[in-house]
Amino acid sequence: DGGITQSPKYLFRKEGQNVTLSCEQNLNHDAMYWYRQDPGQGLRLIYYSQIVNDFQKGDIAEGYSVSREKKESFPLTVTSAQKNPTAFYLCASGFRATNEKLFFGSGTQLSVL
Amino acid sequence: GENVEQHPSTLSVQEGDSAVIKCTYSDSASNYFPWYKQELGKRPQLIIDIRSNVGEKKDQRIAVTLNKTAKHFSLHITETQPEDSAVYFCAACYSGSARQLTFGSGTQLTVLP
Numbered sequence: 001d002g003g004i005t006q007s008p009k010y011l012f013r014k015e016g017q018n019v020t021l022s023c024e025q026n027l028n029h030d031a032m033y034w035y036r037q038d039p040g041q042g043l044r045l046i047y048y049s050q051i052v053n054d055f056q057k058g059d060i061a062e063g064y065s066v067s068r069e070k071k072e073s074f075p076l077t078v079t080s081a082q083k084n085p086t087a088f089y090l091c092a093s094g095f096r097a098t099n100e101k102l103f104f105g106s107g108t109q110l111s112v113l
Numbered sequence: 114g115e116n117v118e119q120h121p122s123t124l125s126v127q128e129g130d131s132a133v134i135k136c137t138y139s140d141s142a143s144n145y146f147p148w149y150k151q152e153l154g155k156r157p158q159l160i161i162d163i164r165s166n167v168g169e170k171k172d173q174r175i176a177v178t179l180n181k182t183a184k185h186f187s188l189h190i191t192e193t194q195p196e197d198s199a200v201y202f203c204a205a206c207y208s209g210s211a212r213q214l215t216f217g218s219g220t221q222l223t224v225l226p
Contacts, residue, residue: 033213040122042202042216043157058213059114090156099206099214100145104156 003027006091006105012113013078013085021076021108023091029103030096032074036060037088037107046089049074050096078110086112115140117205119217126193127225134220136203137185145208146179146186151219152199160201161188164208193224 004025013019023032031050035043045058049068063082068074074093078085091105116139126132138146147162163170163177163186170177174193179186186205190197203217 035216040218042117042119042218044216045213048213098145098208100147100162100208101159102147102149102214104149104158106156 004091004093004103004105006089006108008108009106011108011110013110014113016080018077018079019110021078021089021091021110023074023076023105024072025074025093025103025105026072027093027103028071029093030071031094031099032068033092033094033102034058034064034066034074034076035090035092037090043090046076085110115143115205115215117203117215117217119203119220121220122218123221123223125223125225128193128195130193132190132193132197132222132224134188134201134203134222135185136187136205136217137183138205138215139184140205140207141181141184142207143205145206146177147204147214148177148188149202149204149216150199151202157202190222193222195224195226198222198224 007022033048034046044060046064047066049055065077089108092102094102119136144165149157150160151157174191176189200219200221202219204214206214
């Protein structure tokens with residue numbers, strides 16, 4: 001199903017390596033979000049962007065970076081500074097400044113080799 | 114900031130019975146309370162949401178109730194079916210502000226045939 005697409009579905013990171021997760025949406029949403037999901041835990045906000053060329057840190061931004069050069073795209077880079085990167089990463093989009101009715105991507109499972 | 118607690122973490126019910134999942138929130142300014150359903154291996158999807166000016170909302174077999182005084186809200190699923198088996202997340206925020214959604218830790222609902 002379309003709307004918001006994440007790639008790849010599975011990703012492996014070597015020690016000291018930066019990896020980038022892709023998120024693209026064609027819903028014409030201004031706002032985009034990155035969440036981290038660990039087993040038995042809720043969704044924790046990493047970064048969010050309400051508009052192009054602007055983004056804000058969420059609750060667990062350390063070791064991650066983002067960019068928002070286009071409305072449709074919000075890539076997440078997991079840097080080598082993130083010591084525990086193994087998790088399921090979810091991208092979402094929605095209407096600006098409401099946090100309502102978020103649409104989620106199908107996720108990327110990141111594992112460390 | 115907002116803190117959302119969700120109970121129980123796991124719930125098993127017989128097909129046809131009702132299921133209730135409860136959440137409490139800490140920030141009295143929160144006014145938007147969505148529920149997301151995540152089936153195994155799939156993306157979270159919004160199933161119902163409620164705003165603080167409403168005490169109850171129903172959509173077929175699903176209902177959400179909100180008690181602003183006690184700062185808790187609940188998801189009720191009646192006549193459960195096997196396809197209701199999933200992880201359910203509650204969330205809360207002050208919609209329309211810079212504050213972002215805070216999610217509960219999730220409830221794994223299993224409907225036994």
